[in-house]
Amino acid sequence: xxxxxxxxxxxxxxxxxxxxxxxxxxxxxxxxxxxxxxxxxxxxxxxxxxxxxxxxxxxxxxxxxxxxxxxxxxxxxxxxxxxxxxxxxxxxxxxxxxxxxxxxxxxxxxxxxxxxxxxxxxxxxxxxxxxxxxxxxxxxxxxxxxxxxxxxxxxxxxxxxxxxxxxxxxxxxxxxxxxxxxxxxxxxxxxxxxxxxxxxxxxxxxxxxxxxxxxxxxxxxxxxxxxxxxxxxxxxxxxxxxxxxxxxxxxxxxxxxxxxxxxxxxxxxxxxxxxxxxxxxxxxxxxxxxxxxxxxxxxxxxxxxxxxxxxxxxxxxxxxxxxxxxxxxxxxxxxxxxxxxxxxxxxxxxxxxxxxxxxxxxxxxxxxxxxxxxxxxxxxxxxxxxxxxxxxxxxxxxxxxxxxxxxxxxxxxxxxxxxxxxxxxxxxxxxxxxxxxx
Numbered sequence: 001x002x003x004x005x006x007x008x009x010x011x012x013x014x015x016x017x018x019x020x021x022x023x024x025x026x027x028x029x030x031x032x033x034x035x036x037x038x039x040x041x042x043x044x045x046x047x048x049x050x051x052x053x054x055x056x057x058x059x060x061x062x063x064x065x066x067x068x069x070x071x072x073x074x075x076x077x078x079x080x081x082x083x084x085x086x087x088x089x090x091x092x093x094x095x096x097x098x099x100x101x102x103x104x105x106x107x108x109x110x111x112x113x114x115x116x117x118x119x120x121x122x123x124x125x126x127x128x129x130x131x132x133x134x135x136x137x138x139x140x141x142x143x144x145x146x147x148x149x150x151x152x153x154x155x156x157x158x159x160x161x162x163x164x165x166x167x168x169x170x171x172x173x174x175x176x177x178x179x180x181x182x183x184x185x186x187x188x189x190x191x192x193x194x195x196x197x198x199x200x201x202x203x204x205x206x207x208x209x210x211x212x213x214x215x216x217x218x219x220x221x222x223x224x225x226x227x228x229x230x231x232x233x234x235x236x237x238x239x240x241x242x243x244x245x246x247x248x249x250x251x252x253x254x255x256x257x258x259x260x261x262x263x264x265x266x267x268x269x270x271x272x273x274x275x276x277x278x279x280x281x282x283x284x285x286x287x288x289x290x291x292x293x294x295x296x297x298x299x300x301x302x303x304x305x306x307x308x309x310x311x312x313x314x315x316x317x318x319x320x321x322x323x324x325x326x327x328x329x330x331x332x333x334x335x336x337x338x339x340x341x342x343x344x345x346x347x348x349x350x351x352x353x354x355x356x357x358x359x360x361x362x363x364x365x366x367x368x369x370x371x372x373x374x375x376x377x378x379x380x381x382x383x384x385x386x387x388x389x390x391x392x393x394x395x396x397x398x399x400x401x402x403x404x405x406x407x408x409x410x411x412x413x414x415x416x417x418x419x420x421x422x423x424x425x426x427x428x429x430x431x432x433x434x435x436x437x438x
Contacts, residue, residue: 004062006126011198012056015205019049022212029216035350036307037222038215040084040093044146045208047077052201058129064118067129071139072112075105078142085153091226091305101145104138111135123194144184151180160224162248162354168218175214179207220352228302229351230285232312234319234340235296240332242295243319243340248354277313279304290316294327311347318343 023046026032054070057063078101083093111117117135121128131139154176161169186200215221234243280287288299290312297316301308319340320327326336 003060004127006059006128007124007198008126008128008201009056009059011201012052012059015201016049016052016056018205018209019045019052022209023049026212026216031219031350032216035219035222037084037087037091038219040080040087042084044077044080044084045212047073047080048204048208051077052205062120062127062129064129067118067131068112071117071131071135072109074139074142075108078146079105081146081149085149087226088222089153089156089225091307097145097149101142104141108135108138108142111138123197140187143187147180147184150176154180157221157224161221162224162352164353165218165220165224168214169221169224171210172214172218172221175207175210177207178203178210183207219350223351226303227305227308228285228354229308229348230300230302232300232315232344232348233298234337235298236327236330236332237294237296239296242323242332242334243337244334245341245344245348246355247348247351277309279309288312292316292320294320294324315343315347318346 023042026038026042026045032038051070051073054066054073058066058070079098082095082098082101086093086095086098111134114135116133117131119130119132121130121132123130130136154173158166158169158173183200183203186196186203189196190200229247231247232243232245233241236242278289278291280289282300285300285302286304288301288309290297295316297312297319299308299312322339322343323337
C-alpha cells in the first residue's frame with residue numbers, strides 16, 4: 001500500500017504530537033493536575049490533538065471515514081474550551097455561547113454523515129481528503145469561535161493580571177494571539193492559496209504549546225479573573241490573633257473581624273460547636289467564616305466561591321491538626337504559629353498576590369533583613385536585649401519617618417533619666433526612714 005505523504009500530513013504530525021504532549025504534561029504536573037478549570041481546557045486541547053491525528057491518518061491512507069471522525073473531534077473540543085474559559089472568567093460553566101455551541105454541534109454531527117460532506121481535492125499538486133460544503137462551513141465557525149474566545153480570554157487575563165505575574169500574563173496572552181487571530185487570518189488565506197493551511201496548523205500547535213508551558217509555570221494565571229483573595233485571619237475561640245496572611249490590601253479591619261466573630265458566636269451554638277461555614281456579604285466582597293472546635297478562620301475575597309470555601313475548611317482542619325498542642329495549651333504567641341505558611345502554600349498557592357502594584361512601590365522587609373546604621377543598632381540592642389523584641393522594634397522603626405529614630409532615642413533617654421531620678425528619690429526616702437527607725 002502506497003502512503004500519501006503530503007506537506008499537510010507532515011505538518012499535522014508535528015502539530016498533533018505537540019498538542020498531545022502538552023496535554024500530557026498538564027495532566028502529570030502536580031501544580032496543574034487538580035485545577036478544575038484546567039481539566040476542561042485539557043480535554044479541549046486533547047480533542048484538538050485527536051482532530052489533527054485522525055486527519056493526518058485520513059490524508060495518509062486516503063480514508064474518508066477517518067476524515068469524518070476527525071471533524072467530529074472539533075465538537076467536544078469547542079464544548080470543553082467554552083466550559084473551561086467560562087469557569088476561569090466567572091467560575092461557572094453557564095454561558096449563552098455554550099448553548100449556541102451545543103446546538104450547532106448537534107447539526108455538525110448530523111452533517112458529518114451526510115453524502116457529500118467529505119471529498120478528495122488536489123491542493124498544490126497533492127491529493128487530500130477535505131471537509132466540504134455545509135459541513136466545512138459549520139466546522140469553520142467552530143474554529144472561529146475557539147480562536148476568538150481564547151483571544152478574548154488571554155487579553156482580559158493580561159489586562160487584569162497583578163504586577164508580580166504581569167510578564168507571565170503577557171506571554172499567556174501572546175499564546176492566545178498566536179492560536180487565535182493569527183491562526184484565523186492564516187485560515188482565511190487558505191481559501192486564496194491552500195499553502196496557508198500549513199502555517200495555520202503550525203501556529204495552532206505553537207500557540208497551544210506556549211499556553212501549556214505558561215500555565216504549568218504559573219497556574220495563578222487561571223485565578224486572576226473569577227475572584228480576588230484579600231486576606232485570611234485565624235483567631236482562637238477567645239478572639240486572640242494567631243495567624244494573618246494578606247494577598248492584597250484588605251477591606252476588613254481588625255475591629256470589624258472581631259465584631260463579626262462575636263456576632264456569629266451569639267447567633268448559633270450549633271455553628272460554634274458542630275463547625276459551620278458562613279458567607280457574610282460586605283460592601284466590596286464576601287467574608288467567609290469557618291468555626292471549628294478550637295479556632296475561627298476568616299477569609300475575605302471579592303466574591304463568593306465554592307473553591308475558596310473548600311480551601312478554608314481544609315486549611316482550618318490542617319491548622320488544628322498541626323498546632324493541636326499549642327491550641328490546647330492556649331498558647332497566644334503568634335510566633336508559634338508561623339509554620340501555618342506551609343498550609344497557605346498547600347491550599348492557596350495558586351491565588352495571585354496583588355499587594356505590589358508597580359516596581360516603584362517601596363517594600364518593607366522584616367527586622368531580620370533590614371540594615372540600619374551601626375550606631376543605632378548598638379543602641380537598640382542595649383535597650384532591647386531580647387532578640388525577638390529587638391527585631392520587632394527594628395521593623396517598626398524602619399516604617400517610620402527618618403527623624404523618628406532620633407526622637408525615639410531622645411524620649412528613651414529622657415524616660416531613663418526620670419526613672420533614675422525617681423530611683424534616687426526612693427533610695428533617699430528609704431535611707432531617711434531607716435534612720436528614723438534607728
